[in-house]
Amino acid sequence: MFIANPNVTHQPYPESLKDVMSVEKANESRQWLSRWSLLNPAGTPLYSLPDLAEELGVEQILVKDESVRSILGSFKALGxxxxxxxxxxxxxxxxxxxxxxxxxxxxxxxxxxxxxxxxxxxxxxxxxxxxxxxxxxxxxxxxxxxxxxxxxxxxxxxxxxxxxxxxxxxxxxxxxxxxxxxxxxxxxxDTSYEGYEVIPRDVMQGYGTLAAEVIEALKEGDGKTPPFTHVFLQGGVGGLAAGVASYLWEWYGEQRPVFVVVEPQQADCLYRSALTGEAAKATGSVDSVMAGLACGETSPLAWRFLQPCVDFFMIIDDAEAVAAMRRLAAGSARDIPLVAGESAVAGLAGLMHLVDSGAPAADIGIDEKSRILFISTEGATAPGLYADLVGETHTCVLSRQKVWSAAN
Missing domain, CATH: 3.40.50.1100 (Rossmann fold)
Structure with missing residues (x-):
């Protein structure tokens, strides 16, 4: 299920938002973190998955693999x-x-x-x-x-x-x-509430590193035309989506890509926010296998950024997330096997849902020329659960990844 955001704009990044979060501040945070011993100083890899793109009928699928950001196993190490x-x-x-x-x-x-x-x-x-x-x-x-x-x-x-x-x-x-x-x-x-916004802002600012690394990896031409048409981002309270989308919006301006936010159907606070036009609460049980996204209330601060720039909001079920985990773990002849935790795959699961549904994919502008970016935000941060869901341990997947890399 998805909805188009009635309040979305494709204008330059507003100065009022730049006063809160900006590329400049995000880059300062990135520089400060560069010497923290628990972070991978090289950043995280950006992979192209050509076989998956062919399966889904799009030109390209890019995945940023945050499982190797640090020993902590997730993008949260930036916030x-x-x-x-x-x-x-x-x-x-x-x-x-x-x-x-x-x-x-x-x-x-x-x-x-x-x-x-x-x-x-x-x-x-x-x-x-x-x-x-x-x-x-x-x-x-x-x-x-x-x-x-x-x-x-x-x-x-x-x-x-x-x-x-x-x-x-x-x-x-x-x-x-x-x-x-x-x-x-x-x-x-990492979530804001009345009278509490400064620290959640700083957390979101740290997530700008993800966007900066993607831009650097794909920079071509004038660097101001996005090399991807759509970005699928996880929901939760909205912090990751706001941190990444705001950076890309400021960088690319009116030419920014289409943003799609995906969350569990049991924790649909951002979807409900889009329906009501204000930061809202989820209507479900807030109990999802996607534990990192099982949040019942939208961060009001994050919503200030998401409301004007996210084009579509959608919800998925747990089974779709598990299917996406398994597809990434399996890899293929041209796709590297990847360890992606249950909250890492919401974006891919959303894309797979849209393509399987047919008409909705066209409504979002996804076709054979689409170039899709999503962020795999965590590895097997709960190894036992990962093995239960995927049917093999994360170490087995990493072993196959090593073999694949040696052959390619």
């Missing part, structure tokens, strides 16, 4: 660390900390009693815990009932204190806020 660094710089201006020194742990003694807290579905909390450990401050992470023990252990491995609640993601966000108020801790969340 939480930069938000934590900027928070510390604002909180202790008199210390004149240098961003690189913070991430290298050179001021751990001074920050030993500084505590940050966040709710998470898994990846954001893991990235925040790792960043806090590198910097030397304390970290508390609130987990809701649907976060697996496997993900909890991955977060705790970076020294975070875990708080469990029985509710859903949105209730964990409320719990984090109440604990912060009670103890004087600082919330470092």
């Amino acid at each position: 939480a660390p930069i938000a934590l660094v900027r928070l510390i710089l604002r909180t202790f201006p008199e210390q004149r900390f240098a961003p690189h020194d913070l991430l290298e742990g050179k001021h751990a003694d001074a920050l030993a009693h500084f505590t940050v807290i966040s709710a998470t579905d898994g990846n954001h909390g893991r990235a925040l815990a790792a960043a806090a450990q590198s910097i030397g401050c304390r970290c508390v992470v609130v987990l809701h009932a649907n976060v697996s023990v496997e993900r909890e252990q991955a977060i705790a491995a970076y020294g975070a204190q875990i708080v469990r609640i029985t509710g859903n993601y949105d209730e964990s966000v409320e719990k984090a806020a109440s604990l912060a108020a009670e103890h004087g801790w600082m919330v470092v969340s």
Whole structure:
């Protein structure tokens, strides 16, 4: 199911939005993160999948593989660390900390009693815990009932204190806020709410690195004409989509590609926002195998960027996500096998759904000349679940990937 956004525009990037998030600030964040030891200094690869493109009847499919961004296994490694660094710089201006020194742990003694807290579905909390450990401050992470023990252990491995609640993601966000108020801790969340926008902005700004790397990898001609026609982005609260789309919108201006946002049908908050014209709540159970996208409330800050630039919103079911995971893992003669977690494949699953549906694909302008970009946002961040869903372990897929690469 998809809808066209009635409020979309194809105008130059507005100055009012540039004051909040910009290419310049995103590039500054990228430079600060470049020396964090947990990040791959080379960035992440951008693969073309010609056999999949042929199967789906389009000219090209490009996938950015975030599974190798860092040992953390997801794109969240770009958001939480930069938000934590900027928070510390604002909180202790008199210390004149240098961003690189913070991430290298050179001021751990001074920050030993500084505590940050966040709710998470898994990846954001893991990235925040790792960043806090590198910097030397304390970290508390609130987990809701649907976060697996496997993900909890991955977060705790970076020294975070875990708080469990029985509710859903949105209730964990409320719990984090109440604990912060009670103890004087600082919330470092990737979703905004009333009176809380600065840190989520910094998180989204970090995601601009993804767009910058794509542009650099594909730059040709004047560099201002996009080499792809459509970009499919994951939903969730909207942070990733806003961070990437805003960068590409500012860079390409009126010539920007078509943006399509995809989310689980049980967590359709962005879809509902498009229907109502304002940041809205999901109508489903907010319980999806796509754990990182199982969010019940749209980030109001992210919506400020998504409402004017996302052309289409759509929802998919869990089975479609699993099918996309398996297709990427399988690879083919010309397509490299890829490890893509359950929340990584929403964009591809959305495209596959549209093509299978026939008429809707044409309505979105997808045809044999379309060049599609999507971002595989995570690897097997829950290895046990990945193996259950795909039918083989991620290490098996990586072994086949190695063989494929050697042969190609």
